[in-house]
Amino acid sequence: DAGITQSPRHKVTETGTPVTLRCHQTENHRYMYWYRQDPGHGLRLIHYSYGVKDTDKGEVSDGYSVSRSKTEDFLLTLESATSSQTSVYFCATRPTSSGNTIYFGEGSWLTVV
Amino acid sequence: RKEVEQDPGPFNVPEGATVAFNCTYSNSASQSFFWYRQDCRKEPKLLMSVYSSGNEDGRFTAQLNRASQYISLLIRDSKLSDSATYLCVVNWEYGNKLVFGAGTILRVKS
Numbered sequence A: 001d002a003g004i005t006q007s008p009r010h011k012v013t014e015t016g017t018p019v020t021l022r023c024h025q026t027e028n029h030r031y032m033y034w035y036r037q038d039p040g041h042g043l044r045l046i047h048y049s050y051g052v053k054d055t056d057k058g059e060v061s062d063g064y065s066v067s068r069s070k071t072e073d074f075l076l077t078l079e080s081a082t083s084s085q086t087s088v089y090f091c092a093t094r095p096t097s098s099g100n101t102i103y104f105g106e107g108s109w110l111t112v113v
Numbered sequence B: 001r002k003e004v005e006q007d008p009g010p011f012n013v014p015e016g017a018t019v020a021f022n023c024t025y026s027n028s029a030s031q032s033f034f035w036y037r038q039d040c041r042k043e044p045k046l047l048m049s050v051y052s053s054g055n056e057d058g059r060f061t062a063q064l065n066r067a068s069q070y071i072s073l074l075i076r077d078s079k080l081s082d083s084a085t086y087l088c089v090v091n092w093e094y095g096n097k098l099v100f101g102a103g104t105i106l107r108v109k110s
Helices: none
Strands: A004-007 A010-013 A019-025 A031-038 A042-051 A054-057 A064-070 A073-078 A087-094 A108-112 B004-006 B011-014 B019-025 B032-038 B045-050 B055-057 B060-065 B070-075 B084-092 B097-100 B104-109
Touching: A004 A087, A019 A031, A019 A087, A019 A108, A031 A064, A031 A073, A042 A064, A042 A073, A042 B097, A054 A064, A073 A087, B004 B084, B011 B019, B019 B084, B019 B104, B032 B060, B032 B070, B045 B055, B045 B060, B070 B084
Parallel strands: A010 A108, B011 B104
Antiparallel strands: A004 A019, A019 A073, A031 A042, A031 A087, A042 A054, A064 A073, A087 A108, B004 B019, B019 B070, B032 B045, B032 B084, B055 B060, B060 B070, B084 B097, B084 B104
16 A cells, blocks of 8 residues: 555535645655546546646646645645535555656545535 | 547446457557446546557456557456446546546446
């Protein structure tokens, strides 16, 4: 296992509230990612980071922001949660940009009611 | 056309059967290819990388066909424990982009 922990693992929140998901890694991997997984869509990239304070948008970044102040932590924030953001969120890490495998955390189940 | 396409299945096979999945990708510049396995309500985990010459790991064989832009996964002598969703992953070096297929569901029955 790659030493990735996500918190919280499960959360139910109300529409319009802010939510922050945390990803913590112990492997000193440079790259970190946030994905969401929905039936029929597979894993879709929300945001990723290629170093401390270096982040970029993925294909489904609207409504999400991220921060990476330390190598080991990557935070995903839903500024104002909507029901369409009900999903499973996976954090992932990767040592370098090319060829190496990507390792996933156990997932965070978020329900927005 | 989706960037990475997989037959969602489910593939229902008896124990001991041989089953094969294909995955097509749209970007001819794709450089790296992987198969991941995902159990229900769990995170995806690397099953195997796919090399240009093809590679085998026990009962699992992966092939790459660059001309036709697809990769395949062959599972021989299926076990009940092989039941899972198999994700095809393609790495586009330009832009450091990993693209995931939606997965193929395999159910192995006794």
